[in-house]
């Protein structure tokens with residue numbers, strides 16, 4: 214059974230890059246009828262927060278990336294890491310090291326001065342410590358270091374990048390357990406990937422340099438290796454690594470800016486992976502198509518315009534009631550009570566074709582709930598002598614209509630146009646401005662229908678009264 218995982222560190226929101234890694238790992242498991250496990254790597258005690266855990270879980274739920282096991286928290290597994298470290302010590306693969314920070318600093322400075330690459334020199338390897346007559350101090354606990362092979366190479370066939378190999382001489386004896394018993398990333402990840410029976414480790418390629426160290430630990434434990442696939446990172450439009458400078462980078466921020474989860478998912482799926490020319494597809498379709506061979510080896514560039522285009526696509530196709538539920542709280546935040554106007558689902562139905570985000574949709578919807586006011590300049594421009602008689606005629610027509618629907622309203626407008634010899638824009642524009650305060654609205658008959666007879670007539674009356682009295 215294929216088992217993959219997503220293992221975020223809860224030191225911030227769920228970043229777009231993290232979400233994409235999660236999506237790929239999840240889709241891979243789902244594609245093969247496997248399992249997807251969520252693990253929280255919370256060993257950075259200073260930077261890990263509950264708020265981040267909550268934000269990560271919220272974001273995953275919102276995107277619909279569901280997990281079969283977890284979340285497992287590393288900090289709840291400390292005894293297990295200690296036990297595995299002891300096992301490695303017993304097998305001669307790890308050893309306690311008492312080197313103090315000052316000592317390590319001096320070591321590195323000396324190496325630098327000699328033009329060497331700074332690295333731990335193995336002074337507490339048991340045979341060396343013994344030969345050098347080093348005695349374990351009793352006043353402090355040691356860290357545990359992994360004994361990296363001195364010679365040879367370590368490599369793997371990366372599922373995305375192909376064969377990768379490192380000379381062991383480049384790797385020093387890394388700390389696997391800190392003095393306080395908290396594992397370092399490279400150790401915790403191996404123990405967990407092993408215990409959680411991971412078959413595939415799919416993660417960002419910022420971890421490529423860690424993989425050789427992890428492979429050594431797997432080997433020392435006599436464990437079979439999982440397969441590794443490292444996904445290239447995401448760059449901003451300027452080619453720099455995607456960061457806050459580029460705008461929204463967290464999933465929650467995209468949600469709050471009015472993106473739909475299906476749009477973000479679809480967008481992220483195509484970021485560094487492709488299936489022919491397919492651009493728009495559902496998650497079910499993505500799962501069916503997803504493979505690691507088609508993950509690009511080079512970094513993907515974030516393209517906000519494309520995301521907006523996808524979001525618009527999904528908004529156009531979204532259910533009106535759902536959109537109304539999303540828009541209502543945004544209106545409320547603008548102190549607008551949508552209950553006191555036309556039905557919100559009818560309003561969004563009319564507006565959704567042109568909205569890029571839910572925020573835009575809410576902004577556009579305000580025209581149906583806010584009393585417009587015209588300034589003097591607008592009155593002079595739009596309510597001129599030619600138009601006034603037509604508006605009066607229209608008022609009379611509208612007041613007498615037996616039905617209030619688009620077709621009837623459109624017929625009434627055409628009748629007035631014929632009588633007054635005006636062209637559609639000559640009447641529609643002033644009507645727009647006086648009814649909504651805007652020059653751009655959906656089709657005028659649709660606007661009239663939604664506003665309703667009472668509102669339309671009273672706004673017409675007020676505007677006409679204002680011109681006459683000014």
Ligand code: GLU
Nearest residue numbers: 220221222254402416420
């Ligand atoms: N906690 C690591 C991170 O957030 C996980 C890396 C991995 O998947 O092994 O980058």
